[in-house]
Structures are given as C-alpha cells and as structure tokens.
Amino acid sequence: MIKPARVFGEVMRHLFKKPATCAYPFEKAKITERFRGRIDFDSPKCIGCQMCVRVCPAKAIEIKLSAEQPPAPVQAEGQPPVPAKRKFDCFMHLDHCVYCAQCVETCPKDALIMTQDFELAHTSRAALTRHYK
Amino acid sequence: MAKITIPFGPQHPALKEPENFMLVLEGEQISGSTINLGYNHRGMEKAAESRTYIQNLYLIERVCGICSHSHTTTYITNVEELAKAEVPQRALAIRTLIAELERVHSHLLWLGVAGYEMGFETLFMYTWRDREQVLDCLELLSGNRVHYSINTIGGVRRDVSAEQKAEVLKRIKFLEGRTQYYIKLALEEPTIAARTADVGRLPPEVALERGAVGPTARASGIARDVRKDEPYLLYDKLDFKLITHNTNDVFGRLVVRALELVESYKMINQVINNLPEGPISVKVPMKIAPGEAVNHYEAPRGEDIHYLKSNGTDKPERLKVRAPTMANLQSVSYMLEGGWLADVPLVIAAIDPCMSCTDRAAVWDQKKGKMAVYGWEELRKLGIEHYKHRGIDFSKL
Incomplete structure (x- = not known):
C-alpha cells in the first residue's frame, strides 16, 4: 500500500512545464466580461432619484446637483414653459466601494455603468474620491 | 514532570487568523488546552x-x-x-x-x-x-x-x-x-x-x-x-x-x-x-x-x-x-x-478553522474599557439582576 516517493514522477514532469503564474504587471491580467470593477457614471442619463445612494451597502455614492446647470429650453410661442433638465454630478468613494454593482442593477435609467477597471490603487486618499461630471 | 502553560497565538506563524490557545505542556506532550475567542470580532x-x-x-x-x-x-x-x-x-x-x-x-x-x-x-x-x-x-x-x-x-x-x-x-x-x-x-x-x-x-x-x-x-x-x-x-x-x-x-x-x-x-x-x-x-x-x-x-x-x-x-x-x-x-x-x-x-x-466566521460575539465592558470573561455563576447573577430591573424576581428559584 505505502509506496515511498510516490510524488517523484509528478515532480520530474513538472520540471519541463511552463510556470502557472503570469508576469503581471508586465503582462496584462485576463479579466472576464462579468467582472465588477470601478463604477462609471453617465451624467445626461441621471434623473437624480437617489436610488443608488439608498441601496449602496457601503455608502460609497453621492449624487449632487451640478454647479453648472444647462440653460432652460427656449419657450415656444403659445406653449407653457418647459422646465430645464437638471444635471447631476456623482461622487464615487472608491475607498468605500465594495464593488458589488448593486447600484448598476438598481439604477432605473442605466446611468451607472460597470467597467472592468481594477487598477485603482493610489498613494493619496483624496484621489480615491472620483468626481464624475 | 512540571507543567508549563504556553500561549499559542493570537499571533503565531502557524495560525492564519488571530486566535489564542493556552496549552498546558508536560514536556513535549499537551495535557490540557483552553481556547480564547474574540480577536476578530467585527460586530x-x-x-x-x-x-x-x-x-x-x-x-x-x-x-x-x-x-x-x-x-x-x-x-x-x-x-x-x-x-x-x-x-x-x-x-x-x-x-x-x-x-x-x-x-x-x-x-x-x-x-x-x-x-x-x-x-x-x-x-x-x-x-x-x-x-x-x-x-x-x-x-x-x-x-x-x-x-x-x-x-x-x-x-x-x-x-x-x-x-x-x-x-x-x-x-x-x-x-x-x-x-x-x-x-x-x-x-x-x-x-x-x-x-x-x-x-x-x-x-x-x-x-x-x-x-x-x-x-x-x-x-x-x-x-x-x-x-x-x-x-x-x-x-x-x-x-x-x-x-x-x-x-x-x-x-x-x-x-x-x-x-x-x-x-x-x-x-x-x-x-x-x-x-x-x-x-x-x-x-x-x-x-x-x-x-x-x-x-x-x-x-x-x-x-x-x-x-x-x-x-x-x-x-x-x-x-x-x-x-x-x-x-x-x-x-x-x-x-x-x-x-x-x-x-x-x-x-x-x-x-479548517475560519476564525473570522466565528468571532461575532464578545463581552465588552464599556465602563472599564476592556474585555471581560464571564463564568456560568456570574452570567446567571447578571440575568437575575437584569430581570429584577424589569420587575420580575427570579432570585428565589
């Protein structure tokens, strides 16, 4: 039953194999399509409903009114005035984010987009708060 | 042979997560052990x-x-x-x-x-x-x-x-x-x-x-x-x-x-x-x-x-x-x-221990600001006092 050096043959075979690891960062890591990376924001689509803010488990998203608002459309003659579409900014705290992408699923207007971006380390904490306009 | 108690952990190269084992040794052999939890409590x-x-x-x-x-x-x-x-x-x-x-x-x-x-x-x-x-x-x-x-x-x-x-x-x-x-x-x-x-x-x-x-x-x-x-x-x-x-x-x-x-x-x-x-x-x-x-x-x-x-x-x-x-x-x-x-x-x-799974309960004394270990008798006393405050007396049981 007991055979000494049972693993020897396997070890010898491994001497002639390619390494199982890859030389990251010189070689790009393979990322799957479904990978949940940094969340991107598409401001024109946002309606400011704050659903993503409420659903976020890590309190990583802030949606605020933009400092510069687009001008109201010109009032057509005989028509009631059309209210201007409000523009929103997104502050994404990457240091809080747990990358669950629940906000992307919850957003009713698809204003939040999941990207495959994973190289997010930074030397300053301030740079981890992204301001999307 | 004299008995020696040695701590194994919470920081130990063989442990992947912080946990403490107090081992009572007689020479190289273990005659008793106590496990202390709570180093990984996250609330x-x-x-x-x-x-x-x-x-x-x-x-x-x-x-x-x-x-x-x-x-x-x-x-x-x-x-x-x-x-x-x-x-x-x-x-x-x-x-x-x-x-x-x-x-x-x-x-x-x-x-x-x-x-x-x-x-x-x-x-x-x-x-x-x-x-x-x-x-x-x-x-x-x-x-x-x-x-x-x-x-x-x-x-x-x-x-x-x-x-x-x-x-x-x-x-x-x-x-x-x-x-x-x-x-x-x-x-x-x-x-x-x-x-x-x-x-x-x-x-x-x-x-x-x-x-x-x-x-x-x-x-x-x-x-x-x-x-x-x-x-x-x-x-x-x-x-x-x-x-x-x-x-x-x-x-x-x-x-x-x-x-x-x-x-x-x-x-x-x-x-x-x-x-x-x-x-x-x-x-x-x-x-x-x-x-x-x-x-x-x-x-x-x-x-x-x-x-x-x-x-x-x-x-x-x-x-x-x-x-x-x-x-x-x-x-x-x-x-x-x-x-x-x-x-x-x-x-x-x-x-296959997973200490971070286990550590979700610990007794923390807020006034003293340190961890407290309660024995069975103390826990019972605390329970009776807690109910006394609420108007139910268990002390005669």
Whole structure:
C-alpha cells in the first residue's frame, strides 16, 4: 500500500512545464466580461432619484446637483414653459466601494455603468474620491 | 514532570487568523488546552440591524471569504421564507452549482493548507495551482473570484450561458483527473500517512458529545450532512453519496474531503446537464413580513445556521449566525489533549478553522474599557439582576 516517493514522477514532469503564474504587471491580467470593477457614471442619463445612494451597502455614492446647470429650453410661442433638465454630478468613494454593482442593477435609467477597471490603487486618499461630471 | 502553560497565538506563524490557545505542556506532550475567542470580532450582527435586507446581502457575504456563498444563501433562504417568495427552479440550480464549486475550491484550499502544515509543500503548491481552475469557473459565472455576489433576494443575479456551461465542464473534467491523483497520493505516500495517522484523535462518541459538524464529524464515522438530512436547494434531486471515514484522525479528515471533491464534481455535472429553463429571479418587496426563520446549510466546513427576525420594516430586527468553526472548536481542545506540541498546527488546521466566521460575539465592558470573561455563576447573577430591573424576581428559584 505505502509506496515511498510516490510524488517523484509528478515532480520530474513538472520540471519541463511552463510556470502557472503570469508576469503581471508586465503582462496584462485576463479579466472576464462579468467582472465588477470601478463604477462609471453617465451624467445626461441621471434623473437624480437617489436610488443608488439608498441601496449602496457601503455608502460609497453621492449624487449632487451640478454647479453648472444647462440653460432652460427656449419657450415656444403659445406653449407653457418647459422646465430645464437638471444635471447631476456623482461622487464615487472608491475607498468605500465594495464593488458589488448593486447600484448598476438598481439604477432605473442605466446611468451607472460597470467597467472592468481594477487598477485603482493610489498613494493619496483624496484621489480615491472620483468626481464624475 | 512540571507543567508549563504556553500561549499559542493570537499571533503565531502557524495560525492564519488571530486566535489564542493556552496549552498546558508536560514536556513535549499537551495535557490540557483552553481556547480564547474574540480577536476578530467585527460586530456584523449588530451592523446588519441598521442595514436594509439587500444591503445586508453584501455584508453577510463578508462574514467569511471562503464560504461567502454559504452565508448569503442561508441568509437569503430565511428572507425568502419570511417574504413567502417562490424562487424559480433555475435560480435554485444556479445557487446549487455555485455552492458545489465553492465546496471544491474550499476543499482544495484545505488540502493545500494541510500539505503545508504537515511539511509536504509540493502538495500545497499543486493543489493551489489546480484550485485556480475552479476559481476561474467562479469568476466566469459570477464575475469575481471570492465574493461571487450571485444571490439576490428572489433569485440569482446572473444567468449561465451555453458557452459557460462547456467551459466549466472542461475545467471540472481536468480537476477530476487531478483529484484522482491526489486520492492515490493520500493513500500511498508515506509522508502523509506518517504525519496524519493517529494525530488529533476524535472518537465518535466525543464528536457527538461536543457537537462536531461537517467533515470533522464525518471523519469520526458520524453520517451527518444537512444536504442529506434536510435537503435544501436542489439536493433532494441530486445523486450523491455521504462520505464518512472511521479512522477518527487527521488522515480520516483528509480522505473525507478528498472523496467529497469527487461527489461535488458529480453534482456539478448533474446540475449543468439538467439546468431547468425559466426566469432567474422574482421580484420581492423591500419590506419583509414580520416573523422568525431559522435555516441550516452544509457549508464546506460544516453546518451553518442562520436565525432571522423581521419586524415588518425593510431592516431585520435580529440576525444570528452560527458558523461551523464555532461548533468544531469544542472538539479541537479534546483533539489536542495527549498529543505532541509539533502536531498542534496540523490538528487546528484539520477542522479548517475560519476564525473570522466565528468571532461575532464578545463581552465588552464599556465602563472599564476592556474585555471581560464571564463564568456560568456570574452570567446567571447578571440575568437575575437584569430581570429584577424589569420587575420580575427570579432570585428565589
């Protein structure tokens, strides 16, 4: 039953194999399509409903009114005035984010987009708060 | 011989997580041990009370990194039971698939850790390299390697496509071959036999008495598995064997885990080949009906129990998690007794401990600002006083 050096043959075979690891960062890591990376924001689509803010488990998203608002459309003659579409900014705290992408699923207007971006380390904490306009 | 008490941990090279074992030594032999928990307490159960059900999903996932799917599935089964949601069959099948892939990855990881602890580092390197295959499967299906986040209240978040099925089957076929090799290695290699046979003995009656669960109990010959005893998800429709072993030692635990891998591959094949058609989730309202629910789940390490109490709002009133390591730690102090000091890391590793799972309860004295340990008498006194404040007198009982 007991055979000494049972693993020897396997070890010898491994001497002639390619390494199982890859030389990251010189070689790009393979990322799957479904990978949940940094969340991107598409401001024109946002309606400011704050659903993503409420659903976020890590309190990583802030949606605020933009400092510069687009001008109201010109009032057509005989028509009631059309209210201007409000523009929103997104502050994404990457240091809080747990990358669950629940906000992307919850957003009713698809204003939040999941990207495959994973190289997010930074030397300053301030740079981890992204301001999307 | 004089007795010496030495601390093993909380910081120790052999322990992957902070935990303290006070070992009473007589020479090289251990005559007694005390386990102190609480170095990894993160207050998750309390945190869960201030988050909504959907937010809790991602919090509960982080109870443990290895069995993240086990914890969310148990939690979500409770929520769905209270909400009386009918989860589609396809969603249940995908949950079962992820659960079994998770078991494969956890058991392969354990095999590597055991190899490392017994000084057989070749085994460690091989199993961890092969484990990448199953992690790739999980990444392919869910998007991430560790926190899959596949569950959502009422179903799953992502569907399985035909190409993904083929890819997973290809990788599982490769792993089946490798596992057969590891089983042969475990049974024939003298290093493994010498290092694990008769180490950390746990007779069946002691395992029962101390409430051992999972592979630890099954290696002592106790046929206990939630998947068989009380089938959840799709386990009642799957064909698999309950693996037990009767050597009651670390070797038995190794064999049980290796053979369970084969059963898991069988189940993965069955689920993928008979994946039911239909929707993958149903809509569940944010507010959950009031009530209580308890569910158990066979996590890779053993039985995981979740208790949930809802008060009709969108946040739970109470969530309690009993992780498998908590149940198995009682047995560890028995297994250590009479053994050698050099075997301690291997015996502890043999239950596949996950301390971050276990440490969610500790007694903290706010006034003094330090940790307090309560004995049975003190706890009883505290309980009586607590009720006295509320106008109920138990002191005469």
